[in-house]
Amino acid sequence: MKVYTGTDAAADMATVAAAARRAEAAGYDGLHVSETVHDPFLLAMAALQATERIVVRTSVALAFVRSPVAVAYTAWDLSKMSGGRFQLGLGSQIRQNIEQRYAMDWSAPAPRMREYVRVVRAVFATFRSGELVPEVGEHYRFTRMQPYFNPGPDTDTLVPPVYLGGVGRRMCEVAGETADGLITHPTNSDTGYLVDACLPALRTGARSRPLDTFEVVAGLQVITGATDDDVAAERERRRRLFAFLYSTPAYRGALDRHGHPHLQETLADLVRENRWDRLPDTVTDDVLAGLVPTARYDRLAQAIGERVEPLRAHGVSPGVTLALPENPGHDRLVADVVAELQDR
Secondary structure: OEEEEOOOOOOOHHHHHHHHHHHHHOOOOEEEEOOOOOOHHHHHHHHHHOOOOOEEEEOOEEOOOOOHHHHHHHHHHHHHHHOOOEEEEEEOOOHHHHHHHOOOOOOOHHHHHHHHHHHHHHHHHHHHHOOOOOEEOOOOEEOOOOHHHOOOOOOOOOOOOEEEEEOOHHHHHHHHHHOOEEEEOHHHOOHHHHHHHHHHHHHHHHOOOOOOOOEEEEOOOOEOOOOHHHHHHHHHHHHHHHHHHHOOHHHHHHHHHOOOOOHHHHHHHHHHOOOHHHHHHHOOHHHHHHHOOEOOHHHHHHHHHHHHOHHHHOOOEEEEEOOOOOOHHHHHHHHHHHHHHHHO
């Protein structure tokens, strides 16, 4: 099982470089860099330059605010400069952010993402062979690549794997059809979602394509610490974050699967009214434990493994995300967890 970590949403290039060095020292397989307040490709470059071994993956770069050809150029260059350690993670984002925050046009995300990935792969093939490999669809037309603009033929650069971030059935189907892996959202990474919702959609999209090399990375959140008191303190901190995340209607599926069909509406009301004092009675310890792996570091690998190892039994490679500790002094404890998960 491969283990990845991420960075703080507001991390700048210097912070990302430091986190990447910590992740590599702790034995992680890779680092996820998000798109929040900084450009994810610049962050990825900083992380790659700061390390020698780990994979660096955008998780996720927003596809529909960028040309797929421009993204392919950037991904190819990052793979080339890192010796093949860059991986391209793409996501769709919600309509309001696409239209209002990025001032771009919106269209149905799943069919558009299918075309987007096809164009990216066609550009990679064009760079590799040195000859145009056209790709034409409803949203994108890649039909021109003069030799002057083509960095190929280049058979030495490793073609960057493409991962998709997804929650809904249709995006999972697109991932099964076009991608090398799927990164799940923290609110939809429980065993029920992975096995009963995600896998069938991946198989539908894949059709006859084998998924034995396909990786599903469960974007887990965990509640952990070195001692029982540390775990209890982290549980209280996470209770507020949990309430904020699950107050969003799009993420109520996990609550329904775990027998809490009305909790999303309750949380939305509490967040709207700023009634955080009600959370301990609403987001109980049992609710948290059902959705978030909770254990001391010395028992955390088992708690995580129980969530994601069923994927292997269904013929798909499992991966997980595990945050670096806020206290760098605990990195050695996390390193033990990482090593145990990798050996499972």
